[in-house]
Amino acid sequence: MKLKNEMSLTFESRSSNEGFARSAVASFISQLDPTIGEITDIKTAVSEAVTNCIVHAYKESVGQIYINVKVYEGAVVVIKIKDKGCGIHDVKQAMEPLFTTGGEERAGLGFAVMQSFTDKVKVISKEGKGTTVTLEKRLMSRIKDV
């Protein structure tokens, strides 16, 4: 796959940055002229991954969140969301719908949403080191022109 464009972004794990993070990714992707539905899907999936860094990875502390977005030929978008937080003990279990370690207000649906709203989700995590979530989505509406 030929790389067409790329951007990276680093910001602190403050909940007030959740809106900024998903909007920044959406606005980068908007060059590909996606449908509103595709933009919403990407914003939703990014919001889930970034929230997980804030709520789970860094919990009470504040750390850095790294986002990298690559656009490949064929309108394939690959988004990496990385933290250097606590890591995930059992990734398979964490990805099960409704599983949460986050208490009452968490729905345990973050990974299920990422999976449903993108084409591919990859999670690499190491306890005590951090987690990288990779989201991949092909923008169907633009396949013809790229």
Place this chain on the structure above:
Amino acid sequence: MDVKIITDHGEMTAKLYGEIDHHRAREMREMIDSAAERNKPSILYLDFGGVTFMDSSGIGLIMGRYRTMNLLGGEVRVLNIPKSMERMVELSGLSALNLFAKGSEKNEVKK
């Protein structure tokens, strides 16, 4: 204002506006719960008609208010979920709880 609370004949409506994520949901939750504890409504309507975006924090907000109202001895109804967020609701399995109001109930509350 992200939440507008309306009380009427022992029922309470919380109209939600803007984007619901983990950050915004916290303030919304605090406003709704403190009003519910004060008013002890028989039914709490959560009106999503003004919501422009939500991630799974919106589902957490509904589930949490379902628990709050259970403790207070009342019920929760969810109104006007935007089309673009229906997939999220389906994914959550919340539809099984019958919280989502149908036609006539909707109109009653909207007026």
